[in-house]
């Protein structure tokens with residue numbers, strides 16, 4: 001695994017989108033991704049993507065997108081999805097590398113994205129705690 005779980009990026013993006021108009025939500029979501037990747041998190045420190053974990057995380061992330069879309073009020077739905085888009089964009093490198101053999105990003109950005117990771121295998125509780133905390137915030141904030 002490499003990088004913060006996409007589920008946590010989805011939840012952070014939803015919270016950002018709930019607070020901003022759509023275009024700033026994309027930009028702040030994008031920056032939030034890089035900030036979160038630079039916080040201590042679970043991962044194999046540059047080890048190849050662990051597909052079973054990535055599949056579960058991807059499925060959870062899709063469920064989180066659906067849940068946030070459902071939870072947001074109709075007028076906040078677009079900015080919430082914009083925040084999620086921005087917060088998930090940097091990890092399209094993993095999708096690109098897996099499905100078409102290359103990242104959509106310039107090599108310099110990919111090197112930067114890999115260099116900022118602060119991963120250790122004993123930090124799984126941090127990922128889960130962040131996911132639970134942000135899930136509570138999403139459930140409390142998005143429907144209002």
Ligand SMILES: [Zn+2]
Nearest residue numbers: 003037090091
């Ligand atoms: Zn990342």
